[in-house]
Amino acid sequence: MYATLRRNAQAIGSALLSNTTATRSIAQKPPLYGQPVHPSHPHLVQPNELVPGFSHEEFERRRAALMASLPDDSMVLLTASPVTYMSQEIFYKFRQNSDMWYLTGCEEPDSAVVLEKNSSSRGYSMTMFVNQKDALEEKWNGPRTGVRAACELFGADNAHSIKDFPNKLKSIAQSYSAVFSDIPPGDKDDGYLRMLKRITSLTKRGYDLEAVMSAIPNSRKRMLRPKIAPLRAVKSEAEQRVMRAAADISGRAHAKTMRFTHPGMSEASIAAHFEYLCALDGSQRPAYVPVVASGANALMIHYTNNNMIVENEDLILIDAGCEYNGYASDITRTYPANGTFTSAQRDLYSAVLSAQKQLVMMCSENAQQTMSTLHAVSCRLLRTELIQVGLEVSSAELSRDLYPHSLSHPLGIDLHESFTIPRTTKLEAGMVITIEPGIYVPPLERYPKHFWNLGVRIEDDVLVGKEAPTVLSVSAPKEIADVEGACQGLLGLEPY
Numbered sequence: 001m002y003a004t005l006r007r008n009a010q011a012i013g014s015a016l017l018s019n020t021t022a023t024r025s026i027a028q029k030p031p032l033y034g035q036p037v038h039p040s041h042p043h044l045v046q047p048n049e050l051v052p053g054f055s056h057e058e059f060e061r062r063r064a065a066l067m068a069s070l071p072d073d074s075m076v077l078l079t080a081s082p083v084t085y086m087s088q089e090i091f092y093k094f095r096q097n098s099d100m101w102y103l104t105g106c107e108e109p110d111s112a113v114v115l116e117k118n119s120s121s122r123g124y125s126m127t128m129f130v131n132q133k134d135a136l137e138e139k140w141n142g143p144r145t146g147v148r149a150a151c152e153l154f155g156a157d158n159a160h161s162i163k164d165f166p167n168k169l170k171s172i173a174q175s176y177s178a179v180f181s182d183i184p185p186g187d188k189d190d191g192y193l194r195m196l197k198r199i200t201s202l203t204k205r206g207y208d209l210e211a212v213m214s215a216i217p218n219s220r221k222r223m224l225r226p227k228i229a230p231l232r233a234v235k236s237e238a239e240q241r242v243m244r245a246a247a248d249i250s251g252r253a254h255a256k257t258m259r260f261t262h263p264g265m266s267e268a269s270i271a272a273h274f275e276y277l278c279a280l281d282g283s284q285r286p287a288y289v290p291v292v293a294s295g296a297n298a299l300m301i302h303y304t305n306n307n308m309i310v311e312n313e314d315l316i317l318i319d320a321g322c323e324y325n326g327y328a329s330d331i332t333r334t335y336p337a338n339g340t341f342t343s344a345q346r347d348l349y350s351a352v353l354s355a356q357k358q359l360v361m362m363c364s365e366n367a368q369q370t371m372s373t374l375h376a377v378s379c380r381l382l383r384t385e386l387i388q389v390g391l392e393v394s395s396a397e398l399s400r401d402l403y404p405h406s407l408s409h410p411l412g413i414d415l416h417e418s419f420t421i422p423r424t425t426k427l428e429a430g431m432v433i434t435i436e437p438g439i440y441v442p443p444l445e446r447y448p449k450h451f452w453n454l455g456v457r458i459e460d461d462v463l464v465g466k467e468a469p470t471v472l473s474v475s476a477p478k479e480i481a482d483v484e485g486a487c488q489g490l491l492g493l494e495p496y
């Protein structure tokens, strides 16, 4: 096992080396910006791109579409996520606020952006607030883009130090009758601010949040999230490419993790192996805490303890996906620990698989479905499929005991994307949703004993098309022959 690992590591190492010497010049270290840019990170960012996979023009289009959707006399305010702390000064890996990233591509903490709607040819003006260059701070904490470079990098008209943010905002906000932000309306000492004060000890911002909130009169505050959600819901071609790549990384990791799994292993090793494979393929972080549930643990939908030993005849339910270049993937597969389904496992798996495939086929604009109607269809299909394998249940039993969650959710920059959009909205080409029916049989007398404590969920990431769907997570084995083949090593698949 370890010899193979070493050989693979050597192969990867020499591939990197030959790339370095043959196709690109060596970038100067340390880099000058607070995030990857083409000159310092040509292996990640192409010459025309602001962030990996996305051009400057893509971000300009996003901002223009948002500003065109707002009334005249509006401005938009977005702030970076705060840095959060595990304890004292021990911080968690930073992740940018999703809407801030969607509109600016800025990946640094302590940043903010103000967009003011106007009659210029651009339709708006853009002001960035970022951390200033600071030799001592950068010596300790890494490079910052700084105020001077921020205009050019992010395409802003103006840039200022984040320290000036509360004061500048106060004077800008006076001129607009509508200020769109995620700062909720309400009094200064309302519950939201009390909550923020309570968590202040675990977060840090480079400015006074209270001063920022009080700079905007309550009567002018408008919610920004519902304005951005419809834009994020429909993916551009570049977004579709990145989401396909994210699902591909996760799908391959699922296949290899099936091969890696053996009875006697801890669920923790399986989770670690999946995350290692994704990281090795370029993923920046897991999109969520994975579920690695062996045997009856699969009956807990959000089981994430992942610390028990896999038994010989267990099914493994693994719900895991990576985040890659800003976009989440979300895949669930269920497979036999020893590589071969028992007949009861095979029956239940076939029932869920058949329903899942029929539901995937309905993810087109022409089918006129919504997430809500698809869920209703999933209940009907699952009941019909279960009768085929000798499990007859009422619709009340199905939704109470066997299938207590919904079929799908939108997917994108966030794992649960566009949650402000109603589930009764018609599916539109370019949307990406999950299709994830499941059956979890509790040990109750009214259900056949051979199905007790079996949990099966099959989840794909599906790009809605005009006439037909595209399954983005196609690399993860799903048919019984492919799943068993992956587990047994018959697909020519190595676990690493």
Ligand SMILES: [Mn+2]
Pocket: 330, 409, 434, 436, 459
């Ligand atoms: Mn999901």
